[in-house]
Amino acid sequence: MSQDKAATIAVRAGINTDQHHSAVVPPIHLSSTYRLEGYNQKGDYDYSRSGNPTRSSLGKAIADLEGGSTGIVTSTGMAAIHLICQLLSKDDLLVIPHDCYGGSYRLFTHLQKRGLFKLAVVDQTNLDDVAEVMKQKPRLTLIETPSNPLLRIVDITKICELAKQAGSLTAVDNTFLTPLLQKPLALGADIVVHSTTKFVNGHSDVVAGAVVTKDTELGEELAWWANCIGITGSPFDSFLTLRGLKTLPVRLKQHQANAQAIVEQLANHPAIDAIYYPGLGDHPGHQLAAKQQSGFGSMLSLELKGGVDAVRCLFDNLELFTLAQSLGGVESLISHPSTMTHAGMDLEAQLTAGIKPGLVRLSVGIEDADDLISDLTSALDKCLAFKE
Ligand code: PLP
Numbered sequence: 001m002s003q004d005k006a007a008t009i010a011v012r013a014g015i016n017t018d019q020h021h022s023a024v025v026p027p028i029h030l031s032s033t034y035r036l037e038g039y040n041q042k043g044d045y046d047y048s049r050s051g052n053p054t055r056s057s058l059g060k061a062i063a064d065l066e067g068g069s070t071g072i073v074t075s076t077g078m079a080a081i082h083l084i085c086q087l088l089s090k091d092d093l094l095v096i097p098h099d100c101y102g103g104s105y106r107l108f109t110h111l112q113k114r115g116l117f118k119l120a121v122v123d124q125t126n127l128d129d130v131a132e133v134m135k136q137k138p139r140l141t142l143i144e145t146p147s148n149p150l151l152r153i154v155d156i157t158k159i160c161e162l163a164k165q166a167g168s169l170t171a172v173d174n175t176f177l178t179p180l181l182q183k184p185l186a187l188g189a190d191i192v193v194h195s196t197t198k199f200v201n202g203h204s205d206v207v208a209g210a211v212v213t214k215d216t217e218l219g220e221e222l223a224w225w226a227n228c229i230g231i232t233g234s235p236f237d238s239f240l241t242l243r244g245l246k247t248l249p250v251r252l253k254q255h256q257a258n259a260q261a262i263v264e265q266l267a268n269h270p271a272i273d274a275i276y277y278p279g280l281g282d283h284p285g286h287q288l289a290a291k292q293q294s295g296f297g298s299m300l301s302l303e304l305k306g307g308v309d310a311v312r313c314l315f316d317n318l319e320l321f322t323l324a325q326s327l328g329g330v331e332s333l334i335s336h337p338s339t340m341t342h343a344g345m346d347l348e349a350q351l352t353a354g355i356k357p358g359l360v361r362l363s364v365g366i367e368d369a370d371d372l373i374s375d376l377t378s379a380l381d382k383c384l385a386f387k388e
Helices: 006-012 053-066 077-085 102-113 127-134 156-165 216-229 235-246 248-266 286-292 307-317 347-352 369-381
Strands: 070-074 093-097 118-122 140-144 169-173 191-195 209-213 272-276 299-304 333-335 359-363
Touching: 006 053, 006 235, 006 248, 053 070, 053 209, 053 235, 070 077, 070 216, 077 102, 077 191, 077 209, 077 216, 093 102, 093 127, 102 118, 118 127, 127 156, 140 156, 156 169, 209 216, 235 248, 248 272, 248 299, 248 369, 299 307, 307 369
Parallel strands: 093 118, 093 140, 140 169, 169 191
Antiparallel strands: 070 209, 191 209, 272 299, 299 359, 333 359
């Protein structure tokens, strides 16, 4: 019987692993330390920073879902991103997309300023530019697709091929889609990073991350660094994330159905200049997304005609969508990338990435679609006065 379908892996993660009391759901192991049987006789675990059974169950589940060999659970998504930077020495080049998550951009640019590695910022939708930067033989290439917040889609297979030819490792930030909707390792990547704070946990009550590697040796190297720096995830967060993961397949279905219904309804709204959602036929990345993803996700952005005044008006009039950072929870959120998620990018970098003051980002939740649509349309209707 096949037991490798994503929904089965997600739901069965950790089930029936309790050796002592046959608990169906694995218990949380909060102990910080573990008894040795005698002189130099270590068991599977000795100290919770280095290893913890609850964290291991989660790491294994995410690695299995991604089709990787090793899953390292970190304290935050940024810790996961920082972890892969440990692969770089001062003369190594890191290639990043020009429109990656603002916090990642801030980390990379500040580490580069301190001389920890070299950095090239590239528009990865342009494969000629990617090929050009590969001439510099980078050590690591980061891909983020769909990108945050403009939902640009880049070709994971082609970028990984170009990187491989140049001897570069590749890492994909798979936060927006999760392994249920995109499998970067199968498309040629070496590493996947996640902010599990988002869809994987899905209930906006944990901040955490994960790194998955295809190769065991690379996984061991990164796990060694995670322990060394002390960025491994807490048992309690791992327990909650494992619980959240079990409903990811059903949550995603509803998230996506709601997002699709919203974009269809808002398509001709006079307050909106552009809708960025890869599920729309006229989205520049639609064909590629249909090919390399198994769903379009539930993140989308709207460019409002009335700029920042319209944004303020929209926020003042929404009742269901909560104005807040983050994404991927069951509840719908709205944010203003320029002053919130991407405030870590200076204005010039924001404009280069296409992040304008009138852009709002929606994380579509799993509430009733009609309620979400009516909340958005009635709030947008009230903001028509700001239309340019
Ligand atoms: N990667 C992406 C795509 C994100 O959107 C975020 C946070 O919003 C992160 C990484 C960082 O994750 P965390 O906030 O869990 O540290």
